[in-house]
Amino acid sequence: MKPVKIAMMSLTHGHTRKYYQTLxxxxxxxxxxxxxxxxxxxxxxxxxxxxxxxxxSAEEMFQKHPEIEAVVLASANEKHMEQVRFCAEHGIHxxxxxxxxxxxxxxxxxxxxxxxxxxxxxxxLEMHYNxxxxxxxxxxxxxxxxxxxxxxxxxxxxSPVWAFPWQGDPKASYGKTMKLKEGDPRFRGGALxxxxxxxxxxxxxxxxxxxxxxxxxxxxxxxxxxVEDMLLANGKMTDxxxxxxxxxxxxxxxxxxxxxxxxxxxxxxxxxxxxxxxxKGVLACDCFGPNVYxxxxxxxxxxxxxxxxxxxxGLIDEFVDCIRNHKQPQINLGWHKQTIQxxxxxxxxxxxxxxxxxxx
Amino acid sequence: xxxxxxxxxxxFLTEKxxxxxxxxxxxxxxxxxxxxxxxxxxxxxxxxxxRRFVELKKMVxxxxxxxxxxxxxxxxxxxxxxRKQLEREFDLAVWLMDVPLKTLFAVCSKDLSAANIVAKLQxxxxxxxxxxxxxxxxxxxxxxxxxxxxxxxxxxxxxxSQVPQSSIYMYxxxxxxxxxxxxxxxxxxxxxxxxxxxxxxxxxxxxxLSKIWNAAAAQMSVYAKAVFESxxxxxxxxx
Numbered sequence: 001m002k003p004v005k006i007a008m009m010s011l012t013h014g015h016t017r018k019y020y021q022t023l024x025x026x027x028x029x030x031x032x033x034x035x036x037x038x039x040x041x042x043x044x045x046x047x048x049x050x051x052x053x054x055x056x057s058a059e060e061m062f063q064k065h066p067e068i069e070a071v072v073l074a075s076a077n078e079k080h081m082e083q084v085r086f087c088a089e090h091g092i093h094x095x096x097x098x099x100x101x102x103x104x105x106x107x108x109x110x111x112x113x114x115x116x117x118x119x120x121x122x123x124x125l126e127m128h129y130n131x132x133x134x135x136x137x138x139x140x141x142x143x144x145x146x147x148x149x150x151x152x153x154x155x156x157x158x159s160p161v162w163a164f165p166w167q168g169d170p171k172a173s174y175g176k177t178m179k180l181k182e183g184d185p186r187f188r189g190g191a192l193x194x195x196x197x198x199x200x201x202x203x204x205x206x207x208x209x210x211x212x213x214x215x216x217x218x219x220x221x222x223x224x225x226x227v228e229d230m231l232l233a234n235g236k237m238t239d240x241x242x243x244x245x246x247x248x249x250x251x252x253x254x255x256x257x258x259x260x261x262x263x264x265x266x267x268x269x270x271x272x273x274x275x276x277x278x279x280k281g282v283l284a285c286d287c288f289g290p291n292v293y294x295x296x297x298x299x300x301x302x303x304x305x306x307x308x309x310x311x312x313x314g315l316i317d318e319f320v321d322c323i324r325n326h327k328q329p330q331i332n333l334g335w336h337k338q339t340i341q342x343x344x345x346x347x348x349x350x351x352x353x354x355x356x357x358x359x360x
Numbered sequence: 361x362x363x364x365x366x367x368x369x370x371x372f373l374t375e376k377x378x379x380x381x382x383x384x385x386x387x388x389x390x391x392x393x394x395x396x397x398x399x400x401x402x403x404x405x406x407x408x409x410x411r412r413f414v415e416l417k418k419m420v421x422x423x424x425x426x427x428x429x430x431x432x433x434x435x436x437x438x439x440x441x442x443r444k445q446l447e448r449e450f451d452l453a454v455w456l457m458d459v460p461l462k463t464l465f466a467v468c469s470k471d472l473s474a475a476n477i478v479a480k481l482q483x484x485x486x487x488x489x490x491x492x493x494x495x496x497x498x499x500x501x502x503x504x505x506x507x508x509x510x511x512x513x514x515x516x517x518x519x520x521s522q523v524p525q526s527s528i529y530m531y532x533x534x535x536x537x538x539x540x541x542x543x544x545x546x547x548x549x550x551x552x553x554x555x556x557x558x559x560x561x562x563x564x565x566x567x568x569l570s571k572i573w574n575a576a577a578a579q580m581s582v583y584a585k586a587v588f589e590s591x592x593x594x595x596x597x598x599x
Contacts, residue, residue, distance in 0.1 A: 145494075150474035152434070152490040212594065214465045216478050218429045218486035221510045230429045230508070232478045232488045234467050242467035242591075244476030244490050246432060250508045267519045275434065277474040277492040282436055284502065284522045291520060304520060355465075355594055 003030040004093075004320050005067045009058060009083060010037040010075030011045050013097050014160040014167070014194075015124065017259070019072055020048055022312045028320040032068060035061040037075065044258055058083075062090065070120075070323060073097055076166035077193065078175055081106045088117040093323050095122050095315075098196050100333060102175050102344055111333045120322045122315075122329035123336045127197045127272060128204075129314025132287045136274070140205055145278030148206050152244040153198035157270045158253035158263065160194070161225055167194060168225045180217060180228055181351045188347050190227030195247035197272055200331070200339045205276070208239035209338060210358035215346035221252060233346045235355065254299075262298040269304070361392075361553060369546045369557045370394075374564060376545075382564045384556060390441075391577075394560035402563045402570040403577040406555035407452050409562050411542060412516045416505060417456050419514045427510030428457070430486040436502040438495040442472055445491045446584040451576055452505065459483045461583055463598050466590040475587055500524060500538075 006029050008019065023031040035055040036042035045054050055061040062068060070093035073083050077099045087094050094114070100123060101107050114121040127133050140148065161168030170177045173189035180186045192215075203209070213235035217228045229249040236242055251266035263269060272287040288308050295302040322329045338358065345356035366384050374381050382396045384404070392404045407413050419425050433449050454460055464479035474492040481487060495502065502523055506515040518525065526538035541547060543554045563569045586597035 149469035149471065149494070150476055150490075150492060152476060214467075214478060214596070216465075216480060216486055219427075219484060221427070221429055221508070223510075230486065232430070232486050234465065234476045234478045234488075236467050240470050242469050242474060242476050244467075244478070244488055246488060248430070248508075250430065250513070252510075266513055273522065275436065275490060275492075277436070277469065277494045279471075279494075281496060282492060282494050282502075286520070286522055289520050289522075293520070353596065 001028060001320070001324050003028055004323055005030050005032050005065075005069045006071065007032060007061060007065065007068045008034040008072045008074050010035070010073065010079060011041040011054075012037045012076055012164055012166060013074040014164050014259070015097065016074040017048065018312055019074065020050055021309075022316050023072075024050065026313070026316050026320075029316065033061050033065045037079075047258065058086065069093060070095065070319070076172040077101060078166075078172045081110065084110045084121065085113055088113040088119055091117055091119060093120040093319075095124060095319050098124050099193060099340070100336070102193070102340060106175070107333070107337060107340065111337075114333060120319070120327075120329065121333050122319050122322065123331045123333065124315065125197060125200050125331045125336075126311035126315045127201060127287060128330065129311040129318070130287050130308065131310055132285060132308075133201070136283070136285050136287075137204065139283065140276070140278075144281070145276065145283050146280030148241050148276055148278050150242045150244075150277040151202055151205070151274060152276075153201065153272070153274045154246045155195040155198045155272050156246055156248050156250045157194070158251045158266070159191070159222060159225070159229055159249035160259070161222075162253070162255040163257055163259050168227055170227055173227065178347075179351075180347070181353075184217070185226070186217070186220070187227055190225070191229050191249040192231055192247050192343055192346055193227075194249070196339055196343060198245050198247065198274075199342045200336070201274070202237065202241070202243055203338065206237050206239055206241050208237040208241060210342045210345070211236045211238045212355040212357050213342060213345045213349055214355045215349040217350055221250065228350075231346070231350070233349075262301075264303055265301070267293075267302050267304050270306075361550075361556075365549060366553050366557050366560075369549055369553070370560050373545065373557065373561045377565070379561065379565045382560060384560050390444075392556055394563050396564055396567065396570075400567070400570055402573050404556055404559040404563070405451060405455075405573050405576060406552070406559040407448055408455055408573075409558045410555045413452060413456065413505070416507065416514055416516060419512070420456060420507065425507060425509040425512040425514055428485055428507060429510065430488070430508045431457070432488050432504070432506040432508065434490045434502070434504040436490075436492045436495055438493070438497050438499040438501070440493045442475060442491060442493055443584045445493065446475060446477075446489070446587055447577070447580040449489050449491065450583040451580040453479075453481070453487050453489070454580070455576070456505075456507070457481055457483070457485065459485070460579070461487075461599050463596045464583065464586055464590060465596040466587040468588065468591040472588075475591070477587060
């Protein structure tokens with residue numbers, strides 16, 4: 001199979017550096033170029049010494065590299081609409097970061113332009129390529145604990161706002177500036193916008209849709225950011241599954257401008273755990289454990305060193321397969337729409353203090 | 361649960377420490393109580409004397425944690441009464457923070473074997489509670505109590521662990537056996553029995569606890585009832 005000529009755009013997303021290894025090592029890809037959102041992003045990019053040229057203009061990059069077939073949109077959420085339009089117009093396949101947009105109108109336009117252009121638009125939800133999740137799906141499909149009755153999940157991390165400021169900017173993250181609720185000085189755009197995985201996973205695991213959600217914000221751990229960092233959500237799926245989610249930034253971090261060792265204050269900087277009660281038993285799952293542990297440099301602080309990386313490999317493998325074989329990825333724009341609706345419903349519930357229905 | 365053994369343990373402690381005697385008994389609705397010499401009955405809240413929770417509370421009162429935001433609790437048991445589980449966990453949250461609940465919103469499984477709750481304390485802290493009683497019979501309880509603050513996260517579970525640890529793991533031809541002994545003076549009682557005896561002892565030693573604990577038990581019953589009300593009505597409940 002001919003390698004896909006791929007580029008990266010913007011380079012301001014928290015997952016950007018995770019792609020560097022995969023894009024270099026995967027023989028199904030030929031990483032030809034990158035373009036940075038600004039000089040700061042370019043300066044950070046150059047620290048990684050990828051050897052791949054980096055431009056400050058998307059137009060220049062595509063002009064100099066007309067062979068580009070696909071891009072990784074590693075950008076702030078507010079940039080995605082214009083970038084998707086551009087790529088669709090130029091017949092370029094898209095691997096979008098996990099939130100294409102929170103705006104319903106924009107979302108529907110993204111679906112239409114991609115469909116009209118016949119380009120693949122895959123949404124980056126890498127948990128599906130994690131081997132623990134693979135086992136989890138298999139156990140549940142095999143009926144190991146019977147029908148799911150209740151599901152609790154965490155998708156908690158440190159906050160990336162110091163390295164990627166757009167994630168603390170309501171307009172850049174949520175798409176517009178909207179207060180969380182009456183009497184609260186904070187805005188939509190924080191931790192919830194960064195943590196869609198569990199909203200997506202529950203749909204796969206139950207096979208059901210969201211019925212309603214209820215959500216509540218807590219006092220920020222970071223009083224100097226203007227978006228939410230601590231929240232909880234619960235609700236029910238259409239099959240009656242009672243769920244409880246924690247999508248917070250509940251693990252504190254050193255305020256590094258460039259992520260790296262010593263970033264974490266809490267030992268485990270990222271967690272996706274599930275506890276599932278079924279008719280016939282209970283299952284507890286740590287999608288990122290066990291690991292290795294140390295308290296050495298740079299801060300002599302006890303820290304988790306993760307041992308998982310497979311998910312980026314599988315995600316790119318699927319992307320290439322869909323491009324070359326004209327297929328739809330499992331996490332496509334159409335599938336992902338309800339996940340975004342559920343997350344928006346959480347914000348509505350926070351504002352109203354009541355449940356919010358998810359489906360139109 | 362062996363009431364006779366528990367009372368023997370209680371008698372040992374009250375004699376050793378010259379504390380007025382009393383008797384543990386099972387009251388109506390399987391509520392374990394202690395009765396003192398004057399006939400006063402107190403509902404026992406053993407988690408309030410359990411060492412791990414005592415230490416967690418000290419982290420709050422001793423300001424090892426600063427700027428608490430959220431509590432995250434989990435209780436998964438092999439069978440049992442969901443309402444009692446809820447009562448215990450609500451009381452733990454309220455006692456650890458010394459702040460009552462303000463609101464809760466709950467969703468329960470159809471068979472009422474599981475409940476997932478998002479609540480707020482009166483001081484605006486968030487509190488999540490995940491309860492289920494679907495572990496197979498004979499399983500060890502899986503629980504977790506985490507307090508998340510601006511300075512520090514405290515928990516009775518180690519980072520990166522999902523289940524409780526034991527002190528001793530033994531492997532022989534009978535397979536794996538595990539032991540966790542927490543009390544030398546009451547060695548031989550089960551963990552649940554130990555904390556019930558210690559709770560009874562605490563009440564006999566400090567009779568003022570009787571009124572406090574009975575009131576707390578009444579309040580947590582209100583909270584637990586509100587869980588089912590919230591699930592049925594799909595409305596948050598306020599207190």
